Amino acid sequence: MIAAIQIINADWGMNIGARKITVSTVGLPKQIRRLAKENLQINLAISLHAPTDEIRQKLIPWAKKISIDDLVAAGRYFFDTTGREITLEYLLLEGINDKVEHAYDLVRICRKMRCNVNLIRYNPVEGLPFCRPSSFAAHQFAEHLRSRGVNAHVRKSRGLDIEAACGQLRRSSSR
Numbered sequence: 001m002i003a004a005i006q007i008i009n010a011d012w013g014m015n016i017g018a019r020k021i022t023v024s025t026v027g028l029p030k031q032i033r034r035l036a037k038e039n040l041q042i043n044l045a046i047s048l049h050a051p052t053d054e055i056r057q058k059l060i061p062w063a064k065k066i067s068i069d070d071l072v073a074a075g076r077y078f079f080d081t082t083g084r085e086i087t088l089e090y091l092l093l094e095g096i097n098d099k100v101e102h103a104y105d106l107v108r109i110c111r112k113m114r115c116n117v118n119l120i121r122y123n124p125v126e127g128l129p130f131c132r133p134s135s136f137a138a139h140q141f142a143e144h145l146r147s148r149g150v151n152a153h154v155r156k157s158r159g160l161d162i163e164a165a166c167g168q169l170r171r172s173s174s175r
Contacts, residue, residue, distance in 0.1 A: 021043065022043040022087070023035065025046055026060060027063075028066070029066060029074035032044065033077050033078070041082070042084070050068075051097065051102045059091075059093075059096075072109060076112070086113060086116075087115065088116070089118050091120045092119055092122060092137075094133040096130065098138075106150070107145060116150075116152065117151065119141060119152060120154075121138050135154075
């Protein structure tokens with residue numbers, strides 16, 4: 001991945017500025033620390049999706065190996081080493097991780113490291129039991145975060161109308 005970033009960034013490669021490159025991960029603390037030491041001015045996004053280990057482990061099987069505290073420590077290390085703020089990606093699932101208490105738990109996580117939060121409304125996928133929260137609910141969740149000092153944004157959903165939004169392509173191609 002480092003070699004790919006260097007090629008993408010190089011003037012002889014794609015010549016894309018490092019600050020326009022984002023590495024997104026489900027959260028591998030050891031690799032996040034290693035990436036921080038590479039001295040690249042790239043962005044890092046961690047797919048958190050839950051404010052507690054219990055909820056995160058239900059949503060992300062890999063999370064059984066990595067705690068949120070481990071991710072926070074790696075995120076702090078990344079910021080301290082690079083000066084680059086972390087983005088936490090948080091997929092809102094109606095009734096699962098979008099309640100007021102979840103927002104408050106997420107605030108506690110955010111206060112432990114320098115980060116911003118991208119809130120993403122779930123895109124319905126046939127055969128999965130999750131529901132998409134309303135736009136109002138998503139913006140209300142964001143306001144709970146903002147009112148407590150967290151830089152939070154509700155990301156605009158694209159591709160929903162053609163089943164090409166995040167998570168939908170893989171699912172529809174495997175049918």
